[in-house]
Every structure is written in structure tokens, then in C-alpha cells.
Amino acid sequence: MAKTKAKAIDVLALIEAEHRKVEKLFAEAEKAKGANLVDQFNQIYIALILDARIKELVFYPALREYAETEQYVEEAKEEHEEVSVILEEIKALKPTNPQFKEKMSELKEALEHHVEEESKIFNAVRECISDKELTELGQEFQETQAKLVSNVKAALAM
Template identity: 65%
Template sequence: MAKATSKDILSLIEAEHRQVEQLFAEAEKADNKKLYECFNQIFKALTLHARTEELVFYPAMQEYEETKKYIEEAEKEHEEAKVILEEIKELKPGESEFQKKINELQKAVQHHVREEENKIFNAVRKCMNDEQLTNLGREFQETKAKLEPAVKAAMTE
């Protein structure tokens, strides 16, 4: 059974989860101008995170019966977050709906993070060894770096 190391995919994903939680915490305290900045950071972080998971983590999970069963639900949760992100993008921070949608997004993300860290990670650790997790971590970082310019461009659309 694999134990997380600093550069394995599970610890990288966990670190990104903590980063997004921090951004949501900042958004809760923010005025309208700062709230918009927080949202842009949340949009970028979540979009990059979800796309990278879908390209690297989920295909690796597909190889094992114990982890394959979680992919469909996780992808649905990603889709739900993407829809909410796009809805928020159409709003202005001063609108009451903006904060409501941020809260809705935060709840959806919190649910996804709990599922991933409490169920999926445990199943993955039983199937993949340290070397596999480290290799996936490297691939995760490389893929994320390649996606970043496209995500930044999508933010201004």
C-alpha cells in the first residue's frame, strides 16, 4: 500500500484542495472588488485542477476496478462546478446572486473534495504503488503547466 510522498499525485491534489479552500475563505470576507479577484483565482484554480484530473488522474483510475467506479460521479461533480463557474462569470460581484452562486460553488467543491480525499484516495492507495503515484504526480504537474495558457485565455472570454 502506497503512502503519500510530497510529489505524488495525491499530495499534489490535496495541496490544490487546500489552496481553493483558502480562496473561498478569502472570498467570504471580500468586498466587491476583492470578491471579483477571488472569483478569478477560484475560476482559474478549479478549471485547471478539474481538467488536469480528467486528463491524468481519472484515466489512471480507469485501470483498476476498485477505482474505476468513482470516475463517473467525480466527472459529474466537475461538470456541476463548471456550470456554476460559467454562471458566476456572467454576473457582477455587486449582484446578490453573485455571492449566492459562490456559496453554491463552495458547497459543491467541498462535497467533491470530501469524496475524493476520503473514498477515492484510499482506493487509489490500495491499487497504485509509490512509483506510480509519483509518476502520475509528475504527469499531473506537466499537464497542468501545458493547460495554464488556455485556461487564462478562457477567463477573458
Template identity: 50%
Template sequence: MAKKKATDILSLIEADHRTAEKIFAEAEGAKGAKKMQECFDQLYKELNLHAYAEELVFYPAMQDHEETQEYIEEAEEEHNSVKILLEEMKSLEIGGSEFKTRMMHLKESIMHHVEEEESEIFEAVRGCMGEEELMELGQEFQAAKGRMEAEVEESLAKR
């Protein structure tokens, strides 16, 4: 099995953001409930793993730097809102009007979070964390996602 290339945490978070954007685009073009279900399941898994790893690795590292502490509370609130929305969507009829409305709200929430992270938070982080710390955090971020994968999949299976 090939070892994952070491990458800094900001690059990993950006890659997750691009993945979510791609899945949202697929969902918008989905024809039929089966494809929509696949897109939702993928979003559920990706967003939960991403949020968990950020909360376990990225936010505590930000807490260590005065320049980045101010961003944590809002980011955590956004994560909580998304997690609640994902759990609510799990029980809705795929493709129904309520599901579609919540999917639109989910996308708006995620795009707002992504914009804030990439335009404000990353700049602040780069100003106070060195390359070595960002690389270490990247390894921890990947490991955290790996540890939670089975639990997230199990949660998704409970409908």
C-alpha cells in the first residue's frame, strides 16, 4: 500500500473543500434518487470526517496562537450547525422538497465556511505557524480522519 505523501494541514483542508464542492456540483446535477443518495452519503462522510479532524487537530493548534484564537468559536458553531443539518437530512426522503431545501442550506453553509477559512483563517495561521508545525498538523489531521472513518460510516448506516 502506498504511503500518503506528507502534506501540510492547510493543503489537506483545501483538498477537502474542493472535494465537497465537487460533490455538491454532482448532487445538483443528479438525476434520480439513487445518485442523490450517493452524493448525500459522500457529503455526510466527508463533512463529518473533516469537521472531526479540524476540531481535534486544527482548532486546538489555533488556540495556541493569540492571532488565531478569535476564529475558533464561530468555526465550531458552523461545524455544529452542519452536523445537525446532516443528521436531520439522513431521515428525510431523498429528493423530496424538504431534502432539497436543506441541501441548498447545507451548501450555502459550507461555502460560507470555506470562504472564511481560506480567505481569513488560513492567512492568520500562516502568519503564526511555521512549515514544520503545519506539516505535523497535516499528519495528525489525516490520522484523525482515518480513526473516525468506521464510526462515521456506522452512523450513516443508521437511518
């Protein structure tokens, strides 16, 4: 009897799906208040921290192997660091604090810039990394995500 295998998805499609998920969470957060706002922020926090860690472990090492994509890694890592700092600043605030919404807007802008830059990177990636390797990276991305999710949720609780 043949084993059924989950559909193989390339890493770029997975990253793009994560970006759409976060954009949706931001749209919901903009309408939320009180406990719902905290819940939306918590989901954004988990998604963005996971995104950064997985890319640093799986995606960026692959980009470093090609001259055409290596140049993008440092800028992307700096953008992730900026997002991480803003996330921690928001985490320290109560949703009733006027700075909470301001910082959420700042976070959204930083993320929009990052997503815009990544679309340029993706074009370069598709030029030099094979579909097979992108799919293998997608598999590794999903496996790493499954391993890290509980650690990131624990960090949020701190």
C-alpha cells in the first residue's frame, strides 16, 4: 500500500502564505479592542517571531550559497531585528496605552517594507534555485516551524 504524502510546497509559497496570514491578522487587530486586541497581537507576535527564526535557520543559509541572492541576507536580517525590537516594545505595553496602537502601526509599516523587499528577493531566488530545491526547503521550513512553535509561544508568555 502506497504512503500518502503531504503536498510538497516550495518555500517561497510558504513564506508568501505566512505574509498573507499576518496581513489578515493586522487587519483584524486594527478593528479589535481590549482582550481581542491582545489576542490579535499575540498571534502576530508568534507568526513574526516564527517567520524570522525559520528564515534564519532554513531560508537564509540557502540564499548564502548563491552570489545572486547572498546580498539580500544581511538586509533581511536587519529588518527582522527591527521587527523583533518593535514586537518586544509592544509586548511590554497594555493595549490601553496610546503607544500600543502607535507601535502596532510602526510594526505594520516595517513589515510592509520587509514584504515588499522580499518580493524582489524572490525573483532572484527563482532565477538561481531549482524548483526541486525550493520544494526541499519548503519541507524543511515546515518541519522547523513545527519544532519551534512551542518555544515561541513560551517566549510570548514571558
